[in-house]
Amino acid sequence: MKNEAPHGPERRGFRHRLRELRVTLWTLIVPPSVWAVHFLFCYLWVAVSCAKLGAFPRFTTAFVIGTAVAEAIILASGWIAWVQTHTPGDPAPHDQGTDIDRLRFLAVSTLLLAGLSFVAVIFTAVPALMLTDCR
Amino acid sequence: MSLHAQDDPALRAAQEERLREVWKPPTGWFFRWTDTNNNQVGVWYTLTAFGFMLFAGVLAMIMRAQLAVPENDLVSPATFNQLFTLHGSMMMFLFAVPMFEAVSIILLPQLLGARDLPFPRLSAFGYWSFLIGGVFVSGSIFFNVAPDGGWFMYPPFTTRTDLSGLGADIWMLGLSFIEVSSVAAAVELIVGVLKCRPPGMRLNLMPLYAWYILVVAVMILFAFPPLIAGDVLFEMERLLGWPFFDQAKGGDPILWQHLFWIFGHPEVYIVFLPSIALFAMIVPTFARRHLLGYPWIVLAAVGTAFLSFGLWVHHMFTTGLPKISLAFFSAASEAVAIPTGIQIFAFIATLWAGRVVWSTPLLYVTGSLAIFVIGGLTGVMVAIAPFDWQAHDTYFIVAHLHYVLIGGTLIPLFGGLYYYWPLITGKKLSDRLGRTAFWFLFAGANLTFFPMHFSGLLGMPRRVFTYPAELGIGGLNLASTIGSWVFAAGVAIVCVDLALSPRREKSPRNPWEAGTLEWLAHPDDEDWGIRSVPLIESRYPIWDQKDFVKKVDEGRFFLPDAEEGRRETIVTSVLDARPVQVVRLGGPSIKPMLTAIALGSVFILTTYHLYWAALVGAVVTLGMILLWLWTGTAEIPEKDCKPIGHGIELPLYISGASASGWWAMFITMMADATAFSGLVFGYYFFWTRHEDFPPSGAGLDGPGAFWPMVALAVSLAGWLMTIGARETNRRGMVGAARALLALGAVASLAAIGAGLAGPWLSGLAPKLHVYPAIVWTLVIWTTAHAGVGAIMQLYTLARSVAGKMTPKYDADVRNITVYQHFMALTAVVTYATIGLFPGAA
Ligand code: HEM
Ligand SMILES: [Cu+2]
Numbered sequence A: 001m002k003n004e005a006p007h008g009p010e011r012r013g014f015r016h017r018l019r020e021l022r023v024t025l026w027t028l029i030v031p032p033s034v035w036a037v038h039f040l041f042c043y044l045w046v047a048v049s050c051a052k053l054g055a056f057p058r059f060t061t062a063f064v065i066g067t068a069v070a071e072a073i074i075l076a077s078g079w080i081a082w083v084q085t086h087t088p089g090d091p092a093p094h095d096q097g098t099d100i101d102r103l104r105f106l107a108v109s110t111l112l113l114a115g116l117s118f119v120a121v122i123f124t125a126v127p128a129l130m131l132t133d134c135r
Numbered sequence B: 001m002s003l004h005a006q007d008d009p010a011l012r013a014a015q016e017e018r019l020r021e022v023w024k025p026p027t028g029w030f031f032r033w034t035d036t037n038n039n040q041v042g043v044w045y046t047l048t049a050f051g052f053m054l055f056a057g058v059l060a061m062i063m064r065a066q067l068a069v070p071e072n073d074l075v076s077p078a079t080f081n082q083l084f085t086l087h088g089s090m091m092m093f094l095f096a097v098p099m100f101e102a103v104s105i106i107l108l109p110q111l112l113g114a115r116d117l118p119f120p121r122l123s124a125f126g127y128w129s130f131l132i133g134g135v136f137v138s139g140s141i142f143f144n145v146a147p148d149g150g151w152f153m154y155p156p157f158t159t160r161t162d163l164s165g166l167g168a169d170i171w172m173l174g175l176s177f178i179e180v181s182s183v184a185a186a187v188e189l190i191v192g193v194l195k196c197r198p199p200g201m202r203l204n205l206m207p208l209y210a211w212y213i214l215v216v217a218v219m220i221l222f223a224f225p226p227l228i229a230g231d232v233l234f235e236m237e238r239l240l241g242w243p244f245f246d247q248a249k250g251g252d253p254i255l256w257q258h259l260f261w262i263f264g265h266p267e268v269y270i271v272f273l274p275s276i277a278l279f280a281m282i283v284p285t286f287a288r289r290h291l292l293g294y295p296w297i298v299l300a301a302v303g304t305a306f307l308s309f310g311l312w313v314h315h316m317f318t319t320g321l322p323k324i325s326l327a328f329f330s331a332a333s334e335a336v337a338i339p340t341g342i343q344i345f346a347f348i349a350t351l352w353a354g355r356v357v358w359s360t361p362l363l364y365v366t367g368s369l370a371i372f373v374i375g376g377l378t379g380v381m382v383a384i385a386p387f388d389w390q391a392h393d394t395y396f397i398v399a400h401l402h403y404v405l406i407g408g409t410l411i412p413l414f415g416g417l418y419y420y421w422p423l424i425t426g427k428k429l430s431d432r433l434g435r436t437a438f439w440f441l442f443a444g445a446n447l448t449f450f451p452m453h454f455s456g457l458l459g460m461p462r463r464v465f466t467y468p469a470e471l472g473i474g475g476l477n478l479a480s481t482i483g484s485w486v487f488a489a490g491v492a493i494v495c496v497d498l499a500l501s502p503r504r505e506k507s508p509r510n511p512w513e514a515g516t517l518e519w520l521a522h523p524d525d526e527d528w529g530i531r532s533v534p535l536i537e538s539r540y541p542i543w544d545q546k547d548f549v550k551k552v553d554e555g556r557f558f559l560p561d562a563e564e565g566r567r568e569t570i571v572t573s574v575l576d577a578r579p580v581q582v583v584r585l586g587g588p589s590i591k592p593m594l595t596a597i598a599l600g601s602v603f604i605l606t607t608y609h610l611y612w613a614a615l616v617g618a619v620v621t622l623g624m625i626l627l628w629l630w631t632g633t634a635e636i637p638e639k640d641c642k643p644i645g646h647g648i649e650l651p652l653y654i655s656g657a658s659a660s661g662w663w664a665m666f667i668t669m670m671a672d673a674t675a676f677s678g679l680v681f682g683y684y685f686f687w688t689r690h691e692d693f694p695p696s697g698a699g700l701d702g703p704g705a706f707w708p709m710v711a712l713a714v715s716l717a718g719w720l721m722t723i724g725a726r727e728t729n730r731r732g733m734v735g736a737a738r739a740l741l742a743l744g745a746v747a748s749l750a751a752i753g754a755g756l757a758g759p760w761l762s763g764l765a766p767k768l769h770v771y772p773a774i775v776w777t778l779v780i781w782t783t784a785h786a787g788v789g790a791i792m793q794l795y796t797l798a799r800s801v802a803g804k805m806t807p808k809y810d811a812d813v814r815n816i817t818v819y820q821h822f823m824a825l826t827a828v829v830t831y832a833t834i835g836l837f838p839g840a841a
Helices: A014-020 A030-052 A061-085 A099-130 B009-023 B038-067 B077-111 B120-143 B166-195 B208-240 B253-287 B294-310 B323-335 B337-353 B360-382 B385-391 B395-425 B431-457 B474-503 B548-553 B591-607 B611-632 B660-689 B706-730 B734-761 B770-801 B811-836
Strands: B568-572 B579-584 B641-645 B648-651
Touching: A014 A061, A030 A061, A030 A099, A030 B294, A030 B323, A030 B660, A061 A099, A099 B294, A099 B323, A099 B337, B038 B077, B038 B120, B038 B474, B077 B120, B077 B166, B077 B208, B077 B253, B077 B395, B120 B166, B120 B591, B166 B208, B166 B591, B166 B660, B208 B253, B208 B294, B208 B660, B208 B770, B253 B294, B253 B337, B253 B360, B253 B395, B253 B660, B294 B323, B294 B337, B323 B337, B323 B360, B323 B385, B337 B360, B360 B385, B360 B395, B360 B431, B385 B431, B395 B431, B395 B474, B431 B474, B579 B641, B579 B648, B591 B611, B611 B770, B660 B770, B660 B811, B706 B734, B706 B770, B706 B811, B734 B770, B734 B811, B770 B811
Parallel strands: none
Antiparallel strands: B568 B579, B641 B648
């Protein structure tokens, strides 16, 4: 609800527009989906290289880049969610049936999922970067 | 006093009479089974699943008796194989998953303040399929033909017909049939949670149980189809000799393990999360406060669901995959402990912060958490690959899996039973018997399964019918057997308690003083679900909203009446639960039951290789489904809108993305696409495993690029024409729409011919080698879907001609367009793979 947020000039910037983004169930699953894609990417790439070339993938830097990209997307969605959790409006504890509380709820959940996904991506990246052979 | 019409008691009584009339179950010794009210079906479902659990439990007791002393000969090795296979399969497929669906079918309508879930006839169909398939599979043991390959049925022993008999077919076909009904229930539950919440119940006010059910149902959608794909390949190998898992002909048994465990690991969470969902209802009630950390629980549910799909290889640590692959899955396995732990801490914190009322259900909750945590810890142990290499296929694993399943599924369900029994029957169970039973179960489970850790580490392998005395594990096994009898005594006490229930007095309404919607239910149950659909403003409306129960009962909320004599409920929007439609629900009908029987006959007759009879069954099934759709869906209402009270008018017919039917189609197609990706995975898997894939030679040469591209082109034409039909119909050009539908059907039929022409003309011989076999499978899958597409297009054409579909009432064409989108995607993947993939062309 637009008119419920204070409209000071400093509020009109980028953050303000982020808050207006439509969050849905689909945005909620962005961070874990990134984890899933990263996971599959690592697994399939190693598996196919080992099976077809008989050797560990040659461009190991691609893992670093892939991991960095994945973490960047997760951080971005986490940051957007963080901004949205600070949407001004209703008083705590934010569990009412209002538009803002629903937005905050989805934002908090997304933020938490971003945290979990961030850690999980690191978990996957560690073996990819540490072990570099096919045995 | 307000001027509200509901103040008039006579009016209210008349409304109640109308509602009662509409929701009245059919009577008569046979026709009472044709009811489709989820209240009823859910109860049958629960009882049936409970019965299968007891049966599978008896099998376990026989196994434990055999293993009580070394070198025992109570049962033969062959019987023992059947016992553990059937025990494991029944517990997982006929108890744990169906039980969750059954319970949810009862609870969800109540919990969501809906009259009923959106597709009651689908639930009934699912139930009858479950019953028929379940009796078929479990009955096999009485004829000594029960499956005997373990619940994961690893080939090649199970695919080679000289090493395994009818049992393997019974497992594959019987359980595939049941998987169909699981997917049907998942559709019902997802659409129910997303579209049938009461007005005002936004996502952030949804009961946690509903969140978990949503997550679990989505998991079923992505977990079961790969197994269905595996089943298809498996039966093709057994019945037709197509060598998917036969090493000698280019196949690979490891493919089965992948497809099985992509299903099998998430399955563990599919049966665990619903029990946690029960905790999420029980804990706040007895802590007398809101559950702490609502978003944390949602995080945990969604996070677990995702991560659990990255774990399957931890069941394959010893198959010789590269260590680096093992490392990925080991990492994901450790990561999943995080969200699991979070949920448990949320419960502990809530209990800590609340004023705890110590009750029987809560005793079950805490006890099962204790057991589950031990299982979780050994889980972290076996997720570390080197440890697993030691423990794999020993009794250590049996101990681990039972700690998880007993603590994470079985005892929570008993807790839920004690908690929700008053909701179903209006009577409480006995606290004294309940607590006694609990201590038997708790002591029994630990005494049975704790020693197994040691017998496993001392070298007792899984799935052996006996062991030598020199191994020195006789004592441990005897302890396990005694423990299992203690456990069984606990189950028996629960059964006694249930049996005594009819003689007990009714308990007061909402006996636990809970705050969530399902406790609106009255001890003298009415079949209408809820007297009026409430407006929700809080997570615990009974606690927080003023005069809530009274207002619901006096019909002061929405839809308090059934003027037109139809079963109805309200459909709302996904995020914010704004009311969008009054949907008319299917009433009692014999069609779901007959359809289930017809479909069951297809599976059962195929098991006995009676292919012609099975074909007849398939045609009958198709006819039944068409009849069902024709008479029961997308009905044009007698008027556009109806008032639901408080000055709100809602349409009776909507189509497109806000309609529940559209969602059902979309979700079903997600499952279908997942099964298809299982088959495509097979193709590329074989490619990674073999240097010469695709091979060449007589009977092995690929279909070339020409025919696959023709097939792709006509498939896409059929897709575009369907879209065209939707658009022209919407703009009122009915003639053009009909022509496009007819042309679309022609294109779909042409796609069948062109699709089959490729492998046919190049003479691919599927028995020769796995390459022709998988190409044929992909083509058959795709052309069969084209055939279904043609039937849908012709059906829609007929609907239009019969005046059952018009430019305004166009749900049929919109829904088949969803199907066609997925069809187009399938065609692109299949024909690009077989026609363009390097080496194939
Ligand atoms: C007191 C109750 C139970 C007892 C005494 C028991 C006992 C056993 C025994 C002796 C085995 C065979 C181990 C082997 O030789 O490989 C087994 C396997 C199994 N059990 Fe249970 N069980 C019980 C409850 C459950 C429950 C509640 C579930 C699931 C919800 C379950 C799922 C399984 C599975 C999946 C297997 C593996 C079957 C296979 O290896 O193919 N069990 N159980
Ligand atoms: Cu697992």
